[in-house]
Amino acid sequence: MVCVGSGVLAQERCNAVEAEQYRKNKYKFLPDNLQFEQWMSKKIMERRSKLIPYGTNEVGDPDKIAVVVHVIHNGEPYGEGINITDEQIYSQIEVLNEDYQRKNADTIHTQPEFLDLASKLNIEFVLARQTIDGNPTTGIIRQKGTKDSYNISISDRELLSNISHWDPNVYLNIWVTDLRSPYIGLAQFPDYNYPGLDTETDKDNEATDGMVIDYQAFGSVIKVPGLDLNSSYNLGRTSTHEIAHFLGLKHVWGDQTGTSGCSVDDFVSDTPMSSKDYSGSCTPTDHLTCGSNDMFENFLYYTNDACMNIFTAGQVERMQVILENAPRRTSLLNSIGTEYSDNEYVDLAINSIKSPGKVICTREALPIIEVKNNGTVPIKEFSLKYVLNGAEQSYEYNGDTIQSGELVDLELNQITLSSGMNKMEIELENVIGDINGVNNKINHVFSMDDQTDFIPLREQFESADLDLTNWITINEDEDIGWEIESAPMESQGNTAAYINLYNYESRQQQDWLISPMLDFSQVRQASISFKTSYAKNLQFSDQLQVLASKNCGVDFNDILNTYSSDDLSVENLEDFWEPSGSADWKSFSLDLQEYAGEEQVRLAFLVTNDFGGNLYLDDIEFFATSEDMVVKTDPNDFVIFPNPTVSRLAKLAFNTGERQEITVYIYDSLGKLVVLSSFPNTLNQIYDFDLTGLRAGVYIVKALGDQFSSSKKLVLQE
Numbered sequence: 212m213v214c215v216g217s218g219v220l221a222q223e224r225c226n227a228v229e230a231e232q233y234r235k236n237k238y239k240f241l242p243d244n245l246q247f248e249q250w251m252s253k254k255i256m257e258r259r260s261k262l263i264p265y266g267t268n269e270v271g272d273p274d275k276i277a278v279v280v281h282v283i284h285n286g287e288p289y290g291e292g293i294n295i296t297d298e299q300i301y302s303q304i305e306v307l308n309e310d311y312q313r314k315n316a317d318t319i320h321t322q323p324e325f326l327d328l329a330s331k332l333n334i335e336f337v338l339a340r341q342t343i344d345g346n347p348t349t350g351i352i353r354q355k356g357t358k359d360s361y362n363i364s365i366s367d368r369e370l371l372s373n374i375s376h377w378d379p380n381v382y383l384n385i386w387v388t389d390l391r392s393p394y395i396g397l398a399q400f401p402d403y404n405y406p407g408l409d410t411e412t413d414k415d416n417e418a419t420d421g422m423v424i425d426y427q428a429f430g431s432v433i434k435v436p437g438l439d440l441n442s443s444y445n446l447g448r449t450s451t452h453e454i455a456h457f458l459g460l461k462h463v464w465g466d467q468t469g470t471s472g473c474s475v476d477d478f479v480s481d482t483p484m485s486s487k488d489y490s491g492s493c494t495p496t497d498h499l500t501c502g503s504n505d506m507f508e509n510f511l512y513y514t515n516d517a518c519m520n521i522f523t524a525g526q527v528e529r530m531q532v533i534l535e536n537a538p539r540r541t542s543l544l545n546s547i548g549t550e551y552s553d554n555e556y557v558d559l560a561i562n563s564i565k566s567p568g569k570v571i572c573t574r575e576a577l578p579i580i581e582v583k584n585n586g587t588v589p590i591k592e593f594s595l596k597y598v599l600n601g602a603e604q605s606y607e608y609n610g611d612t613i614q615s616g617e618l619v620d621l622e623l624n625q626i627t628l629s630s631g632m633n634k635m636e637i638e639l640e641n642v643i644g645d646i647n648g649v650n651n652k653i654n655h656v657f658s659m660d661d662q663t664d665f666i667p668l669r670e671q672f673e674s675a676d677l678d679l680t681n682w683i684t685i686n687e688d689e690d691i692g693w694e695i696e697s698a699p700m701e702s703q704g705n706t707a708a709y710i711n712l713y714n715y716e717s718r719q720q721q722d723w724l725i726s727p728m729l730d731f732s733q734v735r736q737a738s739i740s741f742k743t744s745y746a747k748n749l750q751f752s753d754q755l756q757v758l759a760s761k762n763c764g765v766d767f768n769d770i771l772n773t774y775s776s777d778d779l780s781v782e783n784l785e786d787f788w789e790p791s792g793s794a795d796w797k798s799f800s801l802d803l804q805e806y807a808g809e810e811q812v813r814l815a816f817l818v819t820n821d822f823g824g825n826l827y828l829d830d831i832e833f834f835a836t837s838e839d840m841v842v843k844t845d846p847n848d849f850v851i852f853p854n855p856t857v858s859r860l861a862k863l864a865f866n867t868g869e870r871q872e873i874t875v876y877i878y879d880s881l882g883k884l885v886v887l888s889s890f891p892n893t894l895n896q897i898y899d900f901d902l903t904g905l906r907a908g909v910y911i912v913k914a915l916g917d918q919f920s921s922s923k924k925l926v927l928q929e
Contacts (some may be wrong), residue, residue, distance in 0.1 A: 215843070216506055217443050222314075225587070229670065230386050230870075232911050234365065234399065234400075234416070235419060235421070236416070237365050238409065240406070242704045242862065245405065248478055248482035249530065249613035250403050251459070251478065251532060252349075252355050252413055252478075254532045254535075254536055255528060255529070257418060257461045258528070258531070258535070258762075267438045269318040269335075270333070273312065273333045273334050273335040274333065274334050274335070274534075274544045274545055275335050275545050275549035276334055276335070276336050276383050276544065276546075276549070277329070277337060277338075277339040277340065277350070277380045277381065277382050277543070277547075277548025278337065278339060278350060278382065278383045278385060278551045279336055279338075279339045279350055279351075279352060279355065279377045279384055279548075279773075280300050280338070280351050280352070280383065280385050280387060281350065281352045281357075281371070281374070281376070281384065281386045281387065281427075282294060282295060282300075282352065282353045282354070282387050282388075283306075283354055283356040283361075283371055283374055283375065283386055283387070283388040283796070283807060284353065284355060284356065284388070284644050285356060285359060286355050286388070288718075289353075289649050290303075290653075291390050291424045291717070291719060291720075292311060292717075292719040293387075293388060294353060294427075295387065295426050295429065295430070296435075297309060297349075297351060297560070297649075297650055297687045298435050298562075299429065299430035299435055299438055299758075300338070300351055300387075300429075300430065301338075301434075302430040302431045302434030302435045302438075302447065303429050303430045303431065303447050303450055303528055304336050304338060305336070305447075305452065306430075306434070306436055306446065306447030306450070306451065307336045307447070307450060307451060308335055308804050309460070309708055309879065310447075310448070310451040310510065310519075310522075311331065311332045311334055311336075311451070311522070312331050312332070312333065312334075313329060313330070313331040313521075314334070315520055315521070317517075317520045317704065318520050318521070320493075320518075320520055320593075320622055321508060321520055321521050321611070322504065322506070322508065324504065325506055325508075325521065325523075326403055326837055327861060328481045328521075328525075328770070329521050329522070329523065329524075329525040329526055330523060330526070330527040331522070331527065332458075332522065332524055332527050332530050332551060332741070333542075333663070334396050334454060334534070334867070335838075336383070337350075337429065337549055338351065339377070339382055339548040340548065340549065340551045341548060341550060341552035341554075342377075342548075342552075342851050343377070343378055343381060343542065343545060343547070345547075345552055345553065345554060346552060346554055346556075346576065347551070347552040347554055347558075347559060347646065347648055348584070349585060349646075349764075352375050353649065354374050354375045356371075356388060356927070357370065357374065358370070360388075360390065361389065361390055361391060361423070361510040362391045362394060363390075363394050363397050363423075363524070363639060365384075368397075368419040368423060369419060369856070371386045371388065371423060372384075372418040372757045373417055373418075373566040376418060376805070377491065377548075377723035379417050379418075379420040379421060379539050379795070380417075380542045380546075381542065381543070381546045381547060381548050381701045382537075382542075382543070382546070383421060383422070383454075383457070383543060384420065384422070385421060385422045385423075385424065385450070385653075386419030386421065386422070386423045386424070386426070387424055387425075387426050387429050388423070388426060389425065389426060389523070390423065390424070390425035390686065390737050391927045392621060392750075392752075394425065394782070395424070395425050395427060395428045395441070395444060395449055396422065396423060396424035396425060396449045396450070396452075396453045397420055397422065397423050397424075398421070398422040398423075398453035398454060398456045398457040399420045399421060399422075399456075399457060400456060400457070400459065401457065401458065401533050401537040401538075401539070401540050402416075402537060402538055402594065402810070403533075403536065403537045403538070403554070404536065404537070404538060405415055406506040407504075407843065408478035411798060413683045414448065414594040417539065420539055421457070422450065422453050422454060422457060423879060424449060424450060424453065424598055424794060426447040426557070427439060427440050427441045427444075427752075428440065428441050428444040428445075428910040429447070429449070429450060430445075430447055430451075431445065431446045431447040431681060432437065432445045432446065432770060433446060434447075434589045436758075436766075436767065436768045436770065437721075437758075437767070439719055439754070439819045439865070440505070440777075441752075441775070441867060442754065442773035442774070442775045443516065443759055443775075444515070445517045445526075445773070446516035446517060447516065448510065448516035448519045449516070451510050451519065452510050452511065452519070455511055455522070455526070455596075455627060455870040455899070458529075458530040458533050458534065458540065459463065459529050459530060459533040459537070460477070460511055460512050460526055460529060460530065461478065461479075461511070462477060462488065462513075463477050463482045463505075463506060463509050463511045463512055464477070464478075464485040464486060464487055464488050464512075464513070465477050465484075465790050466642070472485065472486030472487070472500075472501075473485075473501040473502075474499065476928040477511070478529075479523065479525040479526050479529060480525050481523045481524055481525040482506055482509065482511075482525060482526065482877060483501070483504065483505060483506055484500075484501035484502075484503065485501055485504040485505040485506070486493075486507065487498050488501055488512070488513050488516060488611065488732070489505065489512045489513060490508040490512075490513035490515075491513075491514065491515055492514070492515070492518070492724070492750045493508070493514060493515065493517055493518035493648070495507055495514075503744050505719075506521070506523075507709050508520050508521055509521055509522070509523070509526075510522055511526070511720045511774050514837070518567030519751050522854050525601060526832070529579055540775075544908060545844050550754075551587055552587070554701050555586075555587050555589055556586050556588065556644070556646050557586045557590065557642060557643065557644040557645050557646060558584070558585040558641045558645060558646050558647045558650075559582060559583075559584055559585070559586065559613070559637060559639055559645055560581055560582065560583050560584075560585050560639075560650035560651065561580060561581070561637060561650060561651065561652070561653045562581040562582060562583040562618060562633075562645070563580075564578070564579075564580055564581075564637070564653060564655045565579040565581055565620060566578055566579040566765070567628070567633075567635075567765070568762075568765030568766050569657050569685065569723070569725075569758075569760075569764050569765070569766065569767055569815075570657065570658045570659075570660055570683060570685075570725060570763060570764025570765070570813060571628065571647075571657065571658070571659050571660075571763070571764070571765065572660065572661045572728060572764070573659075573661065574628050574630075574659060574660075574765040574813075575625055575626070575627060576625065576626050576659075577622060577623070577626075578597065578622075578623040578626060578635070579620050579621065579622055580595070580617055580621045580623065580637060581619070581620050581621075582595075582613070582618070582619055582621060582639070583616075583617070583618050583619075584613045584614060584615055584616060584617050585616075585647070586645075586646070586708065587615050587652070588613065588615070588644075589612045589613065589614050589615065590642070591612045591613075591614045592608065592641070592643075593608050593639060593640065593641050593642045594606060594607050594608065594639075594640045594641045595637065595638070595639055595640065596637070596638050596640055597623060597635060597636065597637045597638075598635065598637075599626055599628075599633065599634070599921070600629060600633055600634060600635075604623070604624060604626075606621065606623050607626070608621065608680065613892055614705075614811050622625055628659040629659060630659055631658060631659065631660070632653070632654050632656060632657070632658050632684075632686065632712075633653070633656070633657055633658065633659060633687060635654070635655045635656075635657070636652075636653075636654050636655075637652065637654075637655070638651055638652045638653075639651040639652075641762075650906055654765065656682045656685055656686075656687045657685065658685050658725070658764075659765075660683050660725075660727070660728075661728075662727040662728065663679040663727060663728045663729075663730065664681060664726075664727045664728070664729055664730070665729060665730040665731075665892075666729055666730070666731060666734060666737060666833040666834070666835055667832075667833055667834055667870070667892070667894040667895050667896060668729065668832070668833040668834065668870075669830075669831070669833075669869075669894060669895070670682065670726075670830075670831040670832075670896070671706075671829060671830055671831075672695050672707050672828075672829060674695065676694075676695060676713050677693060677694060677695055677696065677708065677724075677908050681727040681763075682708075682724060682725065683723070683724070683725040683726075683727075684722070684723065684724055684725075685722070685723035685725065686723075687720065687722070687723075688717055688720045690715070690717065690720065690742055691709050691710065691711050691712075691715050691722075692710065692722050693708055693709070693713065693722055693724045693818075694708070694709055694710070694725075695707070695709065696709035696827070698744060698789075698790050698827045698828075698829060699790055699791055699795075700744075700790065700792065700793050700796055700829065701743075701783050701790055701792075701793050703792075703814070704894055705829070706829075707744070707827045707828060707829035708724055708816075708828040708829065709825065709826070709827050709828070710722055710818055710820075710822070710825065710826050711816070711825050712753050712820040712822065712823050712824060712825055713748075713787050713788065713822070713823070713824055713825050713828055714787075715820045715822060715823070719819060719821065720819070720820055721817060721818065721819050721820075722817070722818050722820075723815050723816070723817050724815065724816040724817075724818075724828070725764060725813055725816075726813050726814045726815070726831075728764070728811050728812070729812045729813065729814075729833070730810050730811075730812075730814055731803075731806050731808060731809045731810070731812050732808055732809065732810045734807050734808075734835040735808070736804055736807055736837040736838055737802075737806055737807050737832065737833065737834065737835060737837075738800060738802050738803050738804075738834045738836060738838040738841060739800065739801075739803055739814065739832065739833050740798060740799065740800040740801075740830070740831075740832050740834070740841065741798075741799055741816075741828060741829070741830060742756070742796045742797065742798050742799070742827075742828070742829050742830045743774075743779050743796065743797050743799065743826060743827060743828055744781065744788075744790040744795050744796045744797070744827040744829075745779040745780055745781065745788065745797075745824055745825070745826045745827070746780060746781060746782050746783065746788040746824045746825075747776040747777065747779070747782075747783050747784070747823065747824060748776075748783070748785050748824050749783055749785075749821070750783065750785075750822040751776070751822045751823040752775065752776045752821045752823065752855065753779075753818065753819065753820055753821050753823035753824065754773065754776070754818070754819040754821070754841070755773075755774040755816060755817070755818055755821075755826065755827065756770060756772070756774070756815075756816075756817040756818075757770075757771040757772050757774075757801060757814065757815070757816060757817075758770055758771065758775045758814070758815040758817055758852065759771055759805075759806065759810060759812065759813070759814050759815070760811075760812065760814075760815070761806065761811060762811055763811040763813060764815075766814040767813075767817075769805075771801050771803075772816075773801075774799070776821075776823055776824075779797065779826070780824075781794075781795050781796070781797060783882075784824060788824040788825045789825070790827060790910070796827075796829075798876060800838050800841070801838065802837055802839075803833075803885075804837060814815040816828060817855060832895060833894075834895055835895075835896055836896070838896055840897070842862075842864035843864075843866065843895075844866040845866065846866055847866065847867060847868050847918075847919060848866055848921050849864060849865045849866065849914055849921055849923070850863070850864050850923075851863055851912060851923050851925050852864070853927050854923075854924075854925055854926060855904075855926035855927065855928045856925075856928065857924070857927075857928045857929070859901065859902040859903045859904075859905065859927060860899070860900070860902070861876050861900045861902060861925060862898065862899055863875065863895050863897065863898045863900065863912070863914070864895075864896075864897045865893050865894070865895060865896055865897075865898075865914070865919070866895055867894055867895075867919050868918055868919070869917060869918065870892045871892070871893060871916040871917050871918060872889060872891045872892070872893065872916060872917070872922035873890050873893040873914050873915070873916045873919060874888070874890075874914070874915050874916070875887070875888045875889075875900075875912065875913070876886070876912070876913040876914075876915070877888070877900075877902075877910055877911070877912050877913075877925070878910060878911045878913070879905075879908065879910055879911050880908050880909055880910070885905060885910070886900065888900075893916065893919075902925070902927065905927055906927070907927050907928055907929045908910055908926075908927060909924055909926055910924070910925045910927065911923075911924060911925075912925050913922075
């Protein structure tokens with residue numbers, strides 16, 4: 212039902228009892244929970260007594276449910292903020308079908324003792340294909356709302372329904388909007404055929420039937436990398452969870468916490484009793500309650516999206532009963548909305564830009580645009596206009612006929628790019644009869660940059676301007692972006708990369724800070740560390756993602772980590788944030804082992820603003836060692852370990868001010884030089900020394916470079 216936090220503005224999965232109680236307080240004709248469960252128990256027994264179950268197919272082609280997604284935005288352009296893209300919506304439908312049909316890739320993470328209980332519901336969610344009047348539709352409706360954000364009250368849900376609503380006997384209505392924090396999503400529990408429902412005169416109960424979800428918890432970053440989603444709920448599982456409520460499931464722990472929770476059931480026999488509403492971690496330390504192991508990976512817990520992967524056979528049976536018997540549920544199966552209209556319609560869309568990518572390393576590029584025929588009419592003729600940095604070109608399609616559902620790559624004319632940021636605007640033209648003009652346009656901001664470097668590498672942003680570094684900034688809205696600003700740390704004169712999220716003009720804009728192309732080919736291990744300074748405004752939720760590319764930045768499909776406002780924050784503050792010293796900074800590190808041996812690696816720091824606090828980023832350091840093997844020393848110094856050593860195997864870890872050749876001299880107690888080694892491009896590496904053959908005693912280790920000089924004692928023991 213409704214996702215609400217138990218603490219101040221915390222975001223958790225749901226509060227089903229609260230939302231359902233709102234409904235029952237208003238609609239007195241609704242039965243209580245006991246009546247519902249008595250009806251459910253009777254229907255389950257009837258179903259089991261039949262030799263051949265009726266209703267939903269358990270084998271063969273799945274039954275279909277037509278979905279209408281109502282995007283209720285605040286007037287943003289398509290693809291910005293609440294007015295999410297079609298691709299984000301498609302990704303959510305794909306997740307629903309995988310999860311309910313148990314085709315989700317993460318089934319491998321189901322606890323072994325529960326594998327035999329896993330089951331699937333043989334249904335398929337499809338975006339509505341025709342209206343109730345038989346006209347073609349995409350199943351996506353976009354309307355400007357009347358409020359900036361909405362809560363879970365009946366009045367707000369009725370307001371959303373008044374803005375946009377389709378017959379709930381034929382379509383599953385999903386409203387995607389800005390749900391007021393801490394709410395994430397809600398769905399209405401099913402009614403059933405109890406006496407009086409067929410004579411119900413108050414149809415408001417029908418008007419709110421469906422699901423409401425926050426736009427930052429709808430869709431999957433795996434299906435569409437780079438989506439601006441809540442880091443805990445970014446795989447589409449909030450919708451999986453809520454639609455399960457829509458189909459009659461309760462939370463596994465029975466909607467009660469504490470020790471008494473073991474006496475409260477979800478009325479499903481094969482979900483173990485549980486007293487906890489697990490949230491967050493995929494591996495809770497305390498997952499044994501009520502005398503058994505809890506099924507914390509069930510879709511009906513509160514755990515993060517990455518943790519969820521299973522419905523049980525008992526849960527599926529309960530949903531089957533609802534789909535076979537409940538009003539406004541059984542009528543959804545294979546309704547007219549799931550069928551294509553007899554009326555032919557045209558809908559040609561720009562599906563994606565395949566080239567150029569986010570960063571391109573050559574001045575010449577061949578734009579490749581992917582178009583899709585979303586309509587039922589084959590398309591033969593159309594044109595395309597594209598504008599690169601103000602210069603317009605045209606393209607006439609003369610290829611094969613594009614059939615319904617077909618994807619086609621269009622190779623446009625080769626273009627010459629300017630160094631730095633480039634902007635391309637693309638629009639389909641002369642598509643006669645196209646019913647959906649929203650998906651005919653797309654804008655693409657990208658950078659041409661051929662600067663290279665290698666690791667180890669340190670960036671402390673000591674230049675006066677980012678343009679004087681070899682780091683790339685991509686400012687998609689050409690408004691506030693990354694710059695260099697004073698940022699006290701150990702030194703009051705310290706400077707850092709900085710972005711002013713506090714004064715940003717537009718919400719949910721993305722700004723990129725991208726490394727030069729880095730050569731990892733000479734290392735077997737790699738990692739990165741960096742520092743941030745940020746204060747959280749409790750009303751807003753900025754986000755920082757670290758992304759990686761192996762192809763010079765053509766794409767950044769690898770999401771290394773997503774940091775929320777809570778992850779970044781050193782304190783809560785509603786005013787303009789500025790660090791004052793080292794206590795105002797946090798340190799983070801990530802392993803980059805996957806990229807060892809690659810030649811064209813880029814890392815990107817991607818910020819999505821929500822009018823929160825200013826973000827400072829500094830001391831980005833790439834290591835040629837794994838994350839767990841990094842040894843940090845004082846500036847312009849080195850350490851020896853282990854020291855003393857018995858094995859005669861010693862390591863030297865360096866921290867030089869800049870990359871330089873370091874020569875290491877090891878002298879015995881008589882001043883005799885016994886080891887001499889040189890290491891080019893030393894910055895933060897660890898070097899191994901095999902001192903086998905040297906006698907026990909005290910040795911002097913000197914390390915010298917152009918701007919480095921330090922000495923240490925080394926003790927070799929018997």
